[in-house]
Amino acid sequence: MLATCKHRRHGFLRSDIKEYTRETVSMKDTPLSNCERDFILKAIEEKKRLDGRQTYDYRKIKITFGTDYGCCFVDLGQTRVMAQVSCELVVPKESRPNEGIMFFNLELSPMASPAFEQGRQSELSVKLNRQLERCLRNSKCIDTESLCVVSGEKVWQIRVDVHTLNNDGNLMDAASVAAIGALCHFRRPDVSIQGEEVTVYSPEERDPIPLSIYHMPISVSFAFFQQGTFLLVDPCEREERVMDGLLMIAMNKHREICSIQSSGGIMLLREQVMRCSKIASVKVSEITELINKALLNDKAARKAGGRCGFAESMPQERITALKTDQTAVEMTDVGETASSIVQTAEAPPQTVPSPSVPVPGVGQVGEVLRNTWGLEEEEEEEEEDGGESSGGDSVEEVTKMDVEQHQGDKSRTVDVVEILDSDEEEDEVVILYPETTKKPKNTASSSGQKGAGTSRKQKKK
Amino acid sequence: MILRSGRWRCGWSTDFRDISCQAARSSVRMFSVLKERVGEILLPGDEFCCGPQDTLPLTDSGKSERLVAGPGLRRSGDRLLVSRSGVLRHKEPNKFWIESQQRRYVPAKGETVIGVVTAKSGDVFKVDVGGSEAASLSYLAFEGATKRNRPNVQVGDLLLAQLVVANKDMEPELVCIDGSGRANGMGVFGTGGLLIKVSLGLVRRLLAPRSDLRADLEQLFPCELAVGMNGRVWVRAGTVQQTLVVANLLQSCDAMTAPQRQQLFRRLQQGAF
Numbered sequence: 210m211l212a213t214c215k216h217r218r219h220g221f222l223r224s225d226i227k228e229y230t231r232e233t234v235s236m237k238d239t240p241l242s243n244c245e246r247d248f249i250l251k252a253i254e255e256k257k258r259l260d261g262r263q264t265y266d267y268r269k270i271k272i273t274f275g276t277d278y279g280c281c282f283v284d285l286g287q288t289r290v291m292a293q294v295s296c297e298l299v300v301p302k303e304s305r306p307n308e309g310i311m312f313f314n315l316e317l318s319p320m321a322s323p324a325f326e327q328g329r330q331s332e333l334s335v336k337l338n339r340q341l342e343r344c345l346r347n348s349k350c351i352d353t354e355s356l357c358v359v360s361g362e363k364v365w366q367i368r369v370d371v372h373t374l375n376n377d378g379n380l381m382d383a384a385s386v387a388a389i390g391a392l393c394h395f396r397r398p399d400v401s402i403q404g405e406e407v408t409v410y411s412p413e414e415r416d417p418i419p420l421s422i423y424h425m426p427i428s429v430s431f432a433f434f435q436q437g438t439f440l441l442v443d444p445c446e447r448e449e450r451v452m453d454g455l456l457m458i459a460m461n462k463h464r465e466i467c468s469i470q471s472s473g474g475i476m477l478l479r480e481q482v483m484r485c486s487k488i489a490s491v492k493v494s495e496i497t498e499l500i501n502k503a504l505l506n507d508k509a510a511r512k513a514g515g516r517c518g519f520a521e522s523m524p525q526e527r528i529t530a531l532k533t534d535q536t537a538v539e540m541t542d543v544g545e546t547a548s549s550i551v552q553t554a555e556a557p558p559q560t561v562p563s564p565s566v567p568v569p570g571v572g573q574v575g576e577v578l579r580n581t582w583g584l585e586e587e588e589e590e591e592e593e594d595g596g597e598s599s600g601g602d603s604v605e606e607v608t609k610m611d612v613e614q615h616q617g618d619k620s621r622t623v624d625v626v627e628i629l630d631s632d633e634e635e636d637e638v639v640i641l642y643p644e645t646t647k648k649p650k651n652t653a654s655s656s657g658q659k660g661a662g663t664s665r666k667q668k669k670k
Numbered sequence: 671m672i673l674r675s676g677r678w679r680c681g682w683s684t685d686f687r688d689i690s691c692q693a694a695r696s697s698v699r700m701f702s703v704l705k706e707r708v709g710e711i712l713l714p715g716d717e718f719c720c721g722p723q724d725t726l727p728l729t730d731s732g733k734s735e736r737l738v739a740g741p742g743l744r745r746s747g748d749r750l751l752v753s754r755s756g757v758l759r760h761k762e763p764n765k766f767w768i769e770s771q772q773r774r775y776v777p778a779k780g781e782t783v784i785g786v787v788t789a790k791s792g793d794v795f796k797v798d799v800g801g802s803e804a805a806s807l808s809y810l811a812f813e814g815a816t817k818r819n820r821p822n823v824q825v826g827d828l829l830l831a832q833l834v835v836a837n838k839d840m841e842p843e844l845v846c847i848d849g850s851g852r853a854n855g856m857g858v859f860g861t862g863g864l865l866i867k868v869s870l871g872l873v874r875r876l877l878a879p880r881s882d883l884r885a886d887l888e889q890l891f892p893c894e895l896a897v898g899m900n901g902r903v904w905v906r907a908g909t910v911q912q913t914l915v916v917a918n919l920l921q922s923c924d925a926m927t928a929p930q931r932q933q934l935f936r937r938l939q940q941g942a943f
Binding site: 243 | 786865
C-alpha cells in the first residue's frame with residue numbers, strides 16, 4: 210500500500226483516498242475511531258448494547274401532538290422528528306380524475322446533525338424519502354377516493370412534511386410513526402357541493418373531518434453486523450455507523466407487510482428474514498397501541514377544554530431541549546419530602562379573580578407578573594397526566610385569559626386564545642383579537658372557564 | 671484506576687490576564703467586592719466597577735493589588751465584565767474566573783486533548799479534536815521519531831496530544847511530546863475501550879487535584895481512563911460490561927449533584943447492575 214517516498218511528497222496517496230472515502234466520513238461530522246468501532250462490534254458479539262438495551266428492544270417512544278390538527282412529534286430515545294399534515298384543493302391528475310393526491314416530503318435539517326447540509330439532497334435523504342413514500346403511498350393506507358370533491362376538477366391534496374429535529378439513529382422508524390400519527394390526527398375542512406357550487410367551510414363553521422385511514426403502516430429497522438450474524442432492532446447512531454446492512458420492514462398490525470427493503474448489500478437467509486418479520490409484527494402492534502393511546506389522550510384533552518399541544522406535554526425543563534431520562538434517581542423518601550414541601554408552600558388562590566381590562570384589547574387576570582425563577586425546583590419530571598409536583602409548581606400564575614374553543618359550540622364564535630404560564634418558555638402564539646365588541650363576551654366566558662382553570666390546578670396536585 | 675492526562679490548569683493560563691487598576695485603593699476595593707461574591711452564580715452583563723469611592727477605610731495600606739481575571743471575566747476600561755454565565759471561583763492569591771458548563775470545545779494552547787486521526791497527508795496527520803478545524807500533527811512530533819523511523823499511526827486511531835498552537839487565526843497544531851522530548855503518556859492508544867463525549871465541566875471535575883468523582887470511581891472496579899480536555903474520555907475496564915457501566919455512569923454524572931451521584935454509585939456497588 211505504501212508507495213515510495215517520491216509519491217508521498219505529492220499529498221494524498223490513492224490508497225489513503227480510498228480508505229478515507231470507504232469510511233464514509235462526512236466532512237463535518239466527528240469521525241468514528243477504530244477503537245470505538247472495534248468496541249461496539251465486540252460488545253455486540255457479547256450481546257451487549259451501548260445503552261444497556263436487549264437485542265430486540267426499542268428505545269423509549271414518546272408521541273405528542275401539537276395544537277393544530279395534523280402536527281405530531283415523535284421521540285425515539287434521543288431521535289426527534291416532527292410531522293405536519295396540510296391540505297389544499299387542487300386539480301387532480303389526468304390519469305386519476307377522482308382520486309386525491311398525497312405528497313410526502315422528508316427533510317434532514319442541519320439541526321439534527323452536523324453531517325446534514327441544508328438544501329443539499331444527500332443520499333440518505335433520497336433513501337428516506339423513497340422509503341417513506343413506499344411505506345405510505347404504495348400501501349394505500351389512505352382512501353384517496355374520499356378526497357375527491359368534484360371529479361376531474363377539484364380534489365384534496367394532502368401534504369405530509371416530516372422534519373428531523375435530532376438524529377440519534379433510526380430516523381426511518383421515527384419518521385414513519387410521526388407521519389402516520391399526524392395523518393390520523395389530521396382533520397380536513399368540510400366541503401359541500403350544491404350543483405356547481407362548492408363551499409368549503411372553515412373550522413368555526415363546521416367541524417373538520419378526519420381522513421379515512423384503512424390501516425397504519427409502521428416501519429421497523431433491523432441492523433445487521435458481521436455479515437448477517439448478529440442483528441439489532443432500532444440501532445442508535447453509533448451502531449448505525451458500524452453496521453453492515455439494514456433491513457427495513459413496514460407492516461401494519463394486521464400482519465400485512467407493506468414494504469420490505471434491504472440495503473447495504475448483505476446476504477440474508479430466508480429464516481433470518483422470517484424471524485425479522487415475526488419480530489416486526491410484535492413491535493408494530495406495540496407501537497400501534499402507543500399511537501392509538503396518544504390519539505385518545507389528545508382527543509380527551511381537547512374535549513375537556515384543557516390545554517393541549519406540545520407545549521403542555523413537554524416536561525418543565527428550562528435549558529435543555531432534549532429529555533434525559535436515563536439517570537436513575539433514588540426515590541425512597543420522595544413522598545415525605547414532597548408532602549413536607551407542599552405543606553409549607555402557600556396555598557394557590559382558589560378562584561381566578563375576575564379579569565380587568567386596563568386598555569382596550571388587553572385583558573388581565575390575576576396578579577402582576579412575578580418572576581418565578583427562584584421557585585423552579587423539580588425533583589423528577591412527571592408527564593402531563595399529573596403526579597407529584599414540587600411546591601414551586603403550585604404557585605402558577607394565569608396572566609392572560611383562557612378561552613377555549615368548544616368544538617360543538619356553533620352559536621358562539623369566540624376567538625381562540627391560548628393560556629400562557631409565565632414560566633413556560635415554549636410559548637404558543639397568543640392571539641388576542643383586539644375587537645372591542647368581543648370583550649364583554651370574553652369576560653363572561655372567562656368566568657365560565659374558572660372551573661377549567663382550577664380543575665387544572667387540582668389535577669396538577 | 672489509571673488516569674492519563676496532562677495538567678489541566680495550564681490550559682487556562684493564556685486566558686488569565688493581569689488587571690492592575692490605576693488607583694491603588696480602588697483595586698483593593700474591587701478585590702474585596704469580588705471576594706465577597708465568590709461562589710455566586712453570575713450572568714453575562716454583571717459588572718464590577720473600580721471607580722472612585724466615597725468612603726474608604728482608613729486602614730488601607732494603599733498598595734496596588736494585581737487581579738488576575740480568568741475565563742469568563744473581561745476587562746473594559748475601569749470595569750470588570752462578566753461574559754459567561756456560571757459560578758465565580760477564586761484561587762489564592764488573586765485569581766478569579768467563571769466556571770461555566772458547556773459541551774463545545776474551543777482549542778486552547780497547552781491543553782491535552784484526545785483526537786481522532788482523519789487523514790495522513792505527506793508528513794502531517796490531520797486530527798479531529800472537536801474544534802471548528804482539524805488540527806495538524808507532524809509525524810516527527812512523537813518520541814523517538816525520525817525521518818526514517820516513522821510512527822505507526824493509522825487513520826482512525828486515537829491519540830492523546832497537546833496543543834501547541836491554538837488561536838482563532840490559525841489552524842491548531844498538536845504534538846505528542848513534551849518540552850524535553852519525552853512522550854509523557856501521550857501518543858497513540860486505545861485498543862479496546864470506549865470513547866465517550868461528555869461536557870467540559872465534567873472533564874475538569876475529573877482532572878481536579880482532589881476530585882470526589884475520581885475517588886468514587888476508584889471504589890468501583892479497576893479501570894483505565896484517558897481524559898481529554900475537549901470533552902472526550904476513553905474508558906477501559908476488565909470486561910465489556912464493566913466498561914459500558916463506567917461509560918454510562920460518567921455520562922449520567924454530568925447532570926447530577928454530588929448526593930445523587932453517590933446514591934447511584936452506592937446502588938451500583940450493591941450490585942444493581
